[in-house]
Amino acid sequence: MPRFAANLTMMFNEHAFLDRFEAAANAGFDAVEFLFPYDFPAEAIGEKLSANGLSVVLFNLPPGDWSKGERGLAALEGRQAEFRASVETALSYARILGVPRLHMMAGIAERTDVAAAARYREALAHAADAAGENGLDLLIEPLNPRDMSGYFLNDFDQAAELIAALDRPNLKLQFDIYHRQILHGDMLKGLERLMPITGHIQTASVPGRNEPGTGELDDFRIFAALDELGYAGHIGCEYRPLCDTVAGLGWRERLQGS
Ligand SMILES: O=C(O)C(=O)[C@H](O)CO
Ligand SMILES: [Mg+2]
Numbered sequence: 001m002p003r004f005a006a007n008l009t010m011m012f013n014e015h016a017f018l019d020r021f022e023a024a025a026n027a028g029f030d031a032v033e034f035l036f037p038y039d040f041p042a043e044a045i046g047e048k049l050s051a052n053g054l055s056v057v058l059f060n061l062p063p064g065d066w067s068k069g070e071r072g073l074a075a076l077e078g079r080q081a082e083f084r085a086s087v088e089t090a091l092s093y094a095r096i097l098g099v100p101r102l103h104m105m106a107g108i109a110e111r112t113d114v115a116a117a118a119r120y121r122e123a124l125a126h127a128a129d130a131a132g133e134n135g136l137d138l139l140i141e142p143l144n145p146r147d148m149s150g151y152f153l154n155d156f157d158q159a160a161e162l163i164a165a166l167d168r169p170n171l172k173l174q175f176d177i178y179h180r181q182i183l184h185g186d187m188l189k190g191l192e193r194l195m196p197i198t199g200h201i202q203t204a205s206v207p208g209r210n211e212p213g214t215g216e217l218d219d220f221r222i223f224a225a226l227d228e229l230g231y232a233g234h235i236g237c238e239y240r241p242l243c244d245t246v247a248g249l250g251w252r253e254r255l256q257g258s
Helices: 017-026 042-051 080-097 114-133 156-166 177-183 187-197 219-228 247-255
Strands: 003-007 031-033 055-060 101-103 137-140 171-176 198-203 234-237
Touching (some): 042 055, 080 114, 114 156, 137 156, 156 171, 171 177, 177 198, 187 198
Parallel strands (some): 003 031, 003 234, 031 055, 055 101, 101 137, 171 198
């Protein structure tokens, strides 16, 4: 049976961020992920993890100024120094929190912009090497344009080609089932083909981005396929609950015995 990590950016929003750790543990999770820890000292988050017997399986590098629409610095012009500083910030949090992987967002840029593509590649190589020196994986995730308009990395083959070209053992794909379905479909074949380069999986129903089992896909068939493919990592529950988070967790009972 797959293991699930609660995404504390989307789930347990009934509570303030630092209180979501206890809520997730009380709801039976042993692992969490979140987008960004940087509003809080790493030590404060570390205390919440250890007090609640949780591990953190993923978070992102700082994305630039989110409130101004920035969604990563890597491909942006004139932001290389800031980008490199953001790698160091993420690594300092990673060392304290013990996370095994980081997601690097690409930024808003045209996919046909050759200079942006070169900046992104260079940033990726730098971040992957820095992560590798710390024993971490570095992940990239294609995002669909409905949720993230203008995002540079918006195609799973584009991601796979970059991972092959950069040829770093710790550079991997973040396979978000929700984005994959919106961008390409062909879910089971896509998982089978991309599993060798996949470092983390996330789930949400499509198109609502809610609890598994509430959308157009057979999410439970997909979870079974992940088992069959030998995926041993956590599946991040990156969904917006339709109701109270705990009341909406009934979908996990459908996994018993699967
Ligand atoms: O949006 C997603 O699916 C993510 O996982 C990113 O980390 C943040 O946008
Ligand atoms: Mg995701």
